[in-house]
Amino acid sequence: MADALPDLTAFDAVLFDLDGVLTPTAEVHMHAWQVMFEKLFAAWDITPAYTERDYFEHLDGKKRYDGVASLLWSRDVEVPWGEPTDAPELDTVCGIGNRKNAVFESVLRSEGIAPYPGSLALLDVLRDAGTRIAVVSSSKNAREVLTAAGIIDRFEVIMDGVIAERDGLASKPAPDVFVEAAAMLGVEPASSAAVEDALSGVRSAAAGGFALVVGVDRGVGAEVLRDAGAHVVVADLDEFLAGDGAGIRTAAPAPEKEESA
Known part of the structure; x- marks a missing residue:
C-alpha cells in the first residue's frame, strides 16, 4: 500500500537535503568515493573490499571527514585526523577526504548537473504557495552544486558543510544542522517538514522533532528509510504533485501555518 501524502504547502517550511533529493549529485559522490576508496584499500591491503553498502552506512549524508573516519574505523584502520587544508596526497582523514573531493569536483566541472524534474516542479509549487524552503546539506560543495543546477536563488537558507564546520555543528545523524x-x-x-534520501539525514530530521520526515528512496530501500524515522517514503518528489499542482491531503492533515514571530 502506497504512503498517503500530506500537503507540503500546509507546513511553515520545508527543508531539503541536496544530494539525491534535489540533484543527482549523490551518484557523482558515490562514484567518487568508490574510485578513491578502491584505490586506497588496494594500496593499503585493507579488507573486506569496499562495497556500495559502505557508502550508505558510513558516507551518505555525513560531513566528508566524518564519513572517512567512520569507514576506516569499520575496517579497524585509524589515521591522524589532520587539517582541512591537508593536501589530497596526505594519509590523514582530511587528506583522504580532500582526495575524494578532487574527483567529485572534476566530474561536476566536466559534466555539470541538473535538478531532478520532480524536485524542481515541487519547488515551483512551494514557491507559488509562499512556503519557506531551505537546503540542509553536509557537503561543502553545496553552493557550487546549487549554482551549477541553476537553483541557488530558490532558497532563503543554505545550511552546508562550511557553516556546520564553522559553527561546530555535529554531523548527521545528529539533529544539529536541521534544527539550526x-x-x-x-x-x-514541530511545524515544518524535512526531506531526505540518506539514512543519516532521516535520523537527523527525526531526532530534530520535525512534524514530517519524508524519505526519498533513491536506492537505500523504503523499509530501511521508514525504520530510520521517515513518516512517508516516495521514489520521486513528483508524487507530491496532484493534478492541480497542490500537495495531496490525507485524513491526518499537516498542522496549520502560524505566523513566525
Whole structure:
C-alpha cells in the first residue's frame, strides 16, 4: 500500500537535503568515493573490499571527514585526523577526504548537473504557495552544486558543510544542522517538514522533532528509510504533485501555518 501524502504547502517550511533529493549529485559522490576508496584499500591491503553498502552506512549524508573516519574505523584502520587544508596526497582523514573531493569536483566541472524534474516542479509549487524552503546539506560543495543546477536563488537558507564546520555543528545523524537551519528560517521543527534520501539525514530530521520526515528512496530501500524515522517514503518528489499542482491531503492533515514571530 502506497504512503498517503500530506500537503507540503500546509507546513511553515520545508527543508531539503541536496544530494539525491534535489540533484543527482549523490551518484557523482558515490562514484567518487568508490574510485578513491578502491584505490586506497588496494594500496593499503585493507579488507573486506569496499562495497556500495559502505557508502550508505558510513558516507551518505555525513560531513566528508566524518564519513572517512567512520569507514576506516569499520575496517579497524585509524589515521591522524589532520587539517582541512591537508593536501589530497596526505594519509590523514582530511587528506583522504580532500582526495575524494578532487574527483567529485572534476566530474561536476566536466559534466555539470541538473535538478531532478520532480524536485524542481515541487519547488515551483512551494514557491507559488509562499512556503519557506531551505537546503540542509553536509557537503561543502553545496553552493557550487546549487549554482551549477541553476537553483541557488530558490532558497532563503543554505545550511552546508562550511557553516556546520564553522559553527561546530555535529554531523548527521545528529539533529544539529536541521534544527539550526529551522532556527535560521525562524520556524519550529514541530511545524515544518524535512526531506531526505540518506539514512543519516532521516535520523537527523527525526531526532530534530520535525512534524514530517519524508524519505526519498533513491536506492537505500523504503523499509530501511521508514525504520530510520521517515513518516512517508516516495521514489520521486513528483508524487507530491496532484493534478492541480497542490500537495495531496490525507485524513491526518499537516498542522496549520502560524505566523513566525
